[in-house]
Amino acid sequence: MTAVFNHTIIASTDRERSAAWYRDFLEAQDAPSWGLFTNLLIGAGVLLQFAEPPVEIQMQHYAFLVDDEHFDRAYGKLVERGIEHWADPRRRQPDRWNTDHGGRGVYVMDPAGHGIELLTRPYL
The missing domain is CATH 3.30.720.120 (Signal recognition particle alu RNA binding heterodimer, srp9/1)
Structure with missing residues (x-):
């Protein structure tokens, strides 16, 4: 296995x-x-x-693959709630999503400061 x-x-x-x-x-x-x-x-x-944890939290990156309908719902929540988000991991393209890898993707920070990526197509 x-x-x-x-x-x-x-x-x-x-x-x-x-x-x-x-x-x-x-x-x-x-x-x-x-x-x-x-x-x-x-x-x-x-x-x-x-x-x-009883220590300072270090930022991590977590990427989640979702279907197009889920992406639409999640992205709608970001926009509706005024949550900062970016088309790129370096946070240079605010308030957008990307079309990399033949799908759509967006980056957002979670409440603890971790970088979250939501994408509709896997990289490979």
Whole structure:
């Protein structure tokens, strides 16, 4: 069996706030939570675990592949709510999405300061 991605821990300053943001933006499902973790489930059974580490949080990059309809809903929320977003990871093209790799993509920061990419076509 080849390796399959199962879960990741996303460091946050407020795990409930971060989980709520991802639940809304990614249309994620609640999953049983335990201990230090607030958990959400996304496609292919991948678990996102939110925790509040006792250290300074370093920015991470998380990219999520969605279909065109999901992208439209998520992008609509960014615009409607006035959330800063960019067409590029260096944040030089504000208030736009890109058409790289034959699809659409957008970059936004989550509540803990992580760089989130939403794309409609995989790079490979």
